[in-house]
Amino acid sequence: MEIIYHPKFKETSYASDPAAEQGRIGCIIEELEDEERLNFFKPSPASASDLKRVHTVEHLRNIRERREKTYRMGALAAGASLRAAGSAFQGTPTFAVIRPPGHHASPDSCWGFCYFNNMAVAIESLREAGKVDTAFIMDFDLHTGDGNINCLGNDPDITIMNPRSEERKDYMKEVESRLEREKSYDIVGVSAGFDEHVEDWGGKLMTEDYLRLGRILKKFSEEKCRGRRFALLEGGYNHDVLGKNVRAFVRGFSD
Numbered sequence: 715m716e717i718i719y720h721p722k723f724k725e726t727s728y729a730s731d732p733a734a735e736q737g738r739i740g741c742i743i744e745e746l747e748d749e750e751r752l753n754f755f756k757p758s759p760a761s762a763s764d765l766k767r768v769h770t771v772e773h774l775r776n777i778r779e780r781r782e783k784t785y786r787m788g789a790l791a792a793g794a795s796l797r798a799a800g801s802a803f804q805g806t807p808t809f810a811v812i813r814p815p816g817h818h819a820s821p822d823s824c825w826g827f828c829y830f831n832n833m834a835v836a837i838e839s840l841r842e843a844g845k846v847d848t849a850f851i852m853d854f855d856l857h858t859g860d861g862n863i864n865c866l867g868n869d870p871d872i873t874i875m876n877p878r879s880e881e882r883k884d885y886m887k888e889v890e891s892r893l894e895r896e897k898s899y900d901i902v903g904v905s906a907g908f909d910e911h912v913e914d915w916g917g918k919l920m921t922e923d924y925l926r927l928g929r930i931l932k933k934f935s936e937e938k939c940r941g942r943r944f945a946l947l948e949g950g951y952n953h954d955v956l957g958k959n960v961r962a963f964v965r966g967f968s969d
Contacts, residue, residue: 715968716801717746717754718794718810728787731827734813737953742811745957746964755801757810760792760835767838768831768865770822777829788814788829792836795946799836802901802944803845807932809906809964815948817859817905826857832946833903834865837872846900847871850939852889852931855907855948856916862905873899882918885910886926893934902935902943904967908950908959915951924959928966943967 724739746752765774778785791812798808816833818826833851840846848871853859858876866872875892879885908924910916935943945967950956 715752715964716798716806716808717752717964718757718798718808718812719743719754720756720790720794722787722790723811723813725787728781728783729814729827732951734827735951738951738956739811739813741953741957742947742960745961746811749961749964751968752964755797757790757794757797759786759789760796760830764796764835764839765789765792765830767842768821768834769819773822773824784814784829791816792830792832795832795836796839798944798946799840799901799903802942803840805941807941807967807969808944809967810944810946811960812947815907816946817853817855817862817907817948818857819861820864824861828861831861831865833859833862833905836944836946837866837901837903840901848899849873849901849903850896850899851875851903851905853905853907853948854910854927855905856909856914857907857949859905859948882920882923885918886923889927890930893930896934896938898938900942901939902931904931904943904945905948906945906960906963907948908956908963911950911952911955911959913952913955921955921959921962925962925966928963928968932967932969941969
């Protein structure tokens with residue numbers, strides 16, 4: 715399995731928000747470096763053309779003119795997403811450990827510590843290249859990825875799921891039963907937020923639930939889309955558990 719990561723993602727000066735807090739990426743990388751069978755790769759930044767597949771010229775200009783460093787970090791995160799999706803299409807499951815996140819970024823607006831929609835940039839790149847037509851997107855972050863919906867949700871070839879059951883057991887059953895009913899797709903993309911954990915904002919899921927989510931999505935991808943799957947880091951704010959939760963998910967999600 716591939717881990718897409720750049721040391722620049724540890725930087726915190728591009729924004730003053732919880733998503734860029736010192737130590738956030740470090741706690742994840744420390745856990746993943748101890749895992750066997752994980753191969754780390756550095757991404758290159760997404761180009762303006764890559765970003766324009768999803769975002770308006772005005773949106774890109776506004777980000778760049780107001781905060782150049784944020785633009786560069788956002789482009790690097792989007793580039794990591796492109797690399798993750800490309801590897802997934804070739805049959806290698808991937809997880810992109812990136813900052814800033816993206817699922818609250820819409821074509822011409824953004825909020826929630828997001829600037830560019832990493833998932834949409836990745837999916838639209840594959841579609842424009844003629845590699846995929848359909849995609850299933852699972853967003854298990856505590857906060858609904860309105861940006862994912864605004865960028866991709868109106869397309870009949872894209873399905874987006876945001877689990878919303880309030881109880882832990884119901885949540886897992888919701889995911890399993892929904893995926894059992896789903897049709898086949900060309901690829902599975904995961905907006906992986908870990909803030910539903912019992913020691914994070916959501917107060918719901920256990921670390922072993924992220925292992926199970928990874929396994930469920932692995933099985934789904936193998937049954938419905940030739941194993942093509944990738945995941946992008948979104949939320950998760952308690953550094954004491956974040957790395958462990960990501961490691962659990964990656965274990966379940968890997969080949």
